[in-house]
Amino acid sequence: MALTGRFILLALAGIFPLILFPTGQTALWWCLFLAVLLAADLGLAGSPRKIGLERRIPSSVRLTEECTAELLLTNHGTRQLKAVLRDGWQPSAGAVNPVQRITIPAGERRLLAVRLRPERRGDLLAHHVAVRSLGPLGVAARQLSVPAPARLRVLPPFHAKRHLPSKLRKLRELDGKAAVQIRGAGTEFDSLRDYVRGDDVRSIDWRATARRQAVVVRTWRPERDRRVVIVLDTSRTAAARIDNEPRLDTGIEASLLLAALAERGGDRVDFLAFDRRARATVRSASKGNLLNQLVNAMATVEPELIEADWSQIPAQVHNISSHRSLVVLLTSLDSGSAEESLLPMLAQLTAKHVVVVASVRDPLLDALRAERGTATDVFRAAAAERALLDRAAITQQIKQLGAEVVDADPHQLPPQLADTYIRLKAAGRL
Amino acid sequence: MSQATAARASADNGEASGEEQTAWSVARQRLRRWSFWLLLGVLLIAAVLVQLLRSPPADREDLSPANPAPNGAMAVAEVLRQQGVEVIATDSLDETLGALADGSTLLFHDANSYLEPEQLARLSDHGGRTVLVRPGFQQLQELAPEVTAAGRVPEEGGPLTAECMTNDDGAGSPAPDEQDSDTQPAGSITRGGLGYRGPVMCFTFDTGAEPAASYVTSADGGTVVLGAGHILSNEEIVNRGNAALALNTLGSADRLVWYRPSLSDLAVPEEPQSPLALLPAWVTPVTLWLLAVGVLTMLWQGRRLGKLIQEPLPVVVPAAETAAGRARLYQDSKSIRRAAANLRAATLTRLAAKLRLGAGSSAAAVVDAVARRSNRPAVELDRLLRTYLPESESQLVDWAQNLHSLEKEILDQ
Known part of the structure; x- marks a missing residue:
């Protein structure tokens, strides 16, 4: 009531x-008098129990985009239902108009559109619809929370998409260009063409030139069908926020950009979200749009408050690809967690694969170390310097183990990781 | 019928509906959820009610015949009742006058002096014995004019003995037999209370001037002034001859009216007009009504539309938290050396990178290279970058700022 x-x-x-x-x-x-009015109005109000609810939810929506969740209401009762409804979406679903008035004559059906502007990635839930059925006099209402569960999958936003065109252009420039000037392993022979001025004389194919009148050069194209394995760390360090964005979300952005780029570059991309066990996997062998599969797999990945078990990673990577691959580890380079388990494992991994360790650098540390106004500031600067020195030491160790390190601010990490990929590809190291 | 099937059919289509729950089942669910608190509330209310019903407001007044506490006088009243004396406790003048029959004894104890002289005068002649317990000046004047007050009984000395003396002729002659029969069996009573002087004085004690007594009777014995009121109390009644004196004094007649004036005896002057009475008659009901409407408004506004909705909140951990924590540790433990070492190492590393000295170069090499790049003297640079050790926080701040400006100078070149 x-x-x-x-x-x-x-x-x-x-x-x-x-x-x-x-x-x-x-x-x-x-x-x-009031009691009689109240009783009469309650008695004459349409029963909220006689309402049938059916939901139509979009299968998924990208974060920062808006969508409409539809609610079909059928009045199975014999009286007209005049009601105020509240669609019970959780607050982060960002319902713009969850409370609405509606009038449904007996036996008819109406549509209620609730606009949602999700504020968080993952599965957002609605548990019930609250129906407050007003009486004909409008002095009292019968109220009921009708269970009507619903789930809206909110995909990661992929803001890094804006970097994709420029990186693709870079990638295309590799194509057919004699940029791969060193005849290293992995560069693939593409075709022969006439020599034009400016071509590297080392790429002249003398045998073909001998057969023809003109000078002929060999061209290479970048290697194709290499394997890229992206490993996203979802352990406790992924929960830390840098620039008000969890490390995990930055990692997701970076891996999406890399995956999109590598797929266009003709490579095969596998994805693994891992802490102590696999939280999400996307295999290159599976059918369908890779990017779609990736965002769907990543949507529900959340940081787990446990320590990552890096010792399992070589086996996991071997499971995905037994060939030489580019293994990208998206993790943090904090001292402590990295030294203990990441470094011992890296040697094992670099022996077989090309490894890139990508990590988000905290711009706040740089701001802290430059501030030296008071004693507190100076101590803070000293602590920030210590953190940066430790980080530099770990970076050095990783490099010594033969892996690449990408250490960048949250906004810079996706494009820099993409650049690293392009550079490795251009150098024919894949 | 057809509608019911339609409803069922649509329910089969994945349609949710509130019909799985009836109002009764919802009520039962809520009852089960709140049953503990409901039970607790009911128990509390029951306990309070029982407490209220079981104990009527207790009588805690001094020398009240209904007070069983040490300061009460229930014991003596009960014993008198057992001895066949009708004890009537009254607390208003009219009631007292009504209860007094010919020959009954009146015990008058007005510790707060509620009664006005006119009211006292109505008590003066009731045709029986009057016992005044610790009377004040005005009471003496109206009810026992021959008796005068003599202050407190001095605390030093033993119990008061039952020796009586008459004071009519100025010389202490033996008392008449009539009073002896009341006082002599007592032997002695505990010391205390107020002293009086009058025609016949028993339980006398010495004062600086004339002797005074705790028990004074008028010449005809019709009025007794009992200065030692404490002998009636439950605490003292069992000591010495207190009981004998009390019972003999109060139990001489068949009926004892125990009169303790109360507030109801106060002569109420003309009542001042209450300001509320000047208001129109509707003000009070309308105010109460508005209060009730206020409560209804709270109910209206406080009713939530549907159940509470949960939101799983994420963990919020700023990544720089560890650095901030380490900074506080440095500061709390005053690790100035360590902080300085960190700052120095970081600056040297960056300078070495800028000056292309390689990762393994020594501090001296860096100082050397910096000296070549900047126009500062090498000694000062050596001190700043290598040898200086700040001792206090202020020195640390100063040095750190210098270090930072030098670094900026070199790196911005």
Whole structure:
């Protein structure tokens, strides 16, 4: 049951008879009058139990985009239903208009559109629809929370998409260009063409030139069908926020850009989200749009508050690809967690694969170390310097183990990782 | 019928509906969820009610015949009742006058002096014995004019003995037999209370001037002034001859009216007009009504539309938290050396990278290279980058700022 403002006004109107006849009896009569009105209105209100609910939810929506969740309401009762409804989406679903008034005649069906502007990645839930059915007089209402569960999958936003065109252009420039000037392993022979001025004389194919009148050069194209394995760390360090974005989300952005780029570059991309066990996997062998599969797999990945077990990674990578691959580890380079388990494992991995360790650098540390106004500031600067020195030491160790390191601010990490990929590809190291 | 099937059919289509729950089942669910608190509330209310019903407001007044506490006088009243004396406790003048029959004893104890002289005068002649317990000046004047107050009984000395003396002729002659029969069996009573002087004085004690007594009777014995009121109390009644004196004094007649004036005896002056009475009659009911409407408004506004909705909140850990924590540790433990070492190492590393000295170059090499790049003297640079050790926080701040400006100078070149 719920009261309405009209009932309060009626109750307030009781002061007029009380002023005219200031006795307890007047008050009692007015109370009786109100009680009768209340009972009548409640009795005549359409039953909220007789309402049928059906939901139509979009299968998924990208974060920062808006969508509409539709609610089909059928009045199975014999009376008209005049109601206020609240669609019970969790607050981060960002329902713009969750509370709406609706009138459904008996036996008819109406559509209620609730606009959602999700504020968080992952599965957002609605548990119930609250129905407050008003009586014909509008002084009282019957209220019920009808269970009507729903789930909206919110995909990662992929803001890094804006870097994709420029990186693709870079990648295309590799194509057919004699940029791969060193005849290293992995460069693939593409075709022969006439020599033009400016070509590297070392790429002249003398045998073909001998057969023809003109000078002929060999061209190479970048290697194709290499394997890229992206390993996203979802352990406790991924929960830390840098620039008000969890490390995990930055990692997701970076891996999406890299995956999109590598796929266009003709490579095969596998994805693994891992802490102590695999939280999400996307295999290159599977059918369908890779990017779609990736965002769907990443949507529900959350940082787990446990320590990552890096010792399992070589086996996991071997499971995915037994050939030489580019293994990208998206993790953090904090001292402590990295030294203990990441470094011992890296040697094993670099022996077989090309390894890139990508990590988000905290711009706040740089800001802290430059501030030296008071004693507190200086101590903070010293602590920030210590953190940066430790980080530099670990970076050095990783490099010594033969892996590449990409250490960049949150906004810079995706493009820099993409650049590293392009550079490795251009150098034919894949 | 057809509608019911339609409803069922649509329910089969994945349609949710509130019909799985009835109002009764919802009520039962809520009852089960709140049952503990409901039970607790009911128990509390029951306990309070029982407490209220079981104990009527207790009588805690001094020398009240209904007070069983040490300061009460229930014991003596009960013993008198057992001895066949009708003890009537009254607390208003009219009631007292009504209860007094010919020959009954009146015990008058007005510790707060509620009664006005006119009211006292109505008590003066009731045709029986009057016992005044610790009377004040005005009471003496109206009810026992021959008796005068003599202050407190001095605390030093033993119990008071039952020796009586008459004071009519100025010489202490033996008392008449009539009073002896009341006082002599007592032997002695505990010391205390107020002293009086009058025609016949028993339980006398010495004062600086004339002797005074705790028990004074008028010449005809019709009025007794009992200065030692404490002998009636439950605490003292069992000591010495207190009980004998009390019972003999109060139990001489068949009926004892124990009169302790109360507030109801206060002569109420003309009542001042209450300001509320000047208001129109509707003000009070309308105010109450508005209060009730206020409560209804709270109910209206406080009713939530549907159940509470949960939001799983993420963990919020700023990544720089560890650095901030380490900074506080440095500061709390005053690790100035360590902080300085960190700052120095970081600056040297960056300078070495800028000056292309390689990772393994020594500090001296860096100082050398810096000296060549900047126009500062090499000694000062050596001190700043290598040898200086700040001792206090202020020195640390100063040095750190210098270091930073030097670094900026070199790196910005």
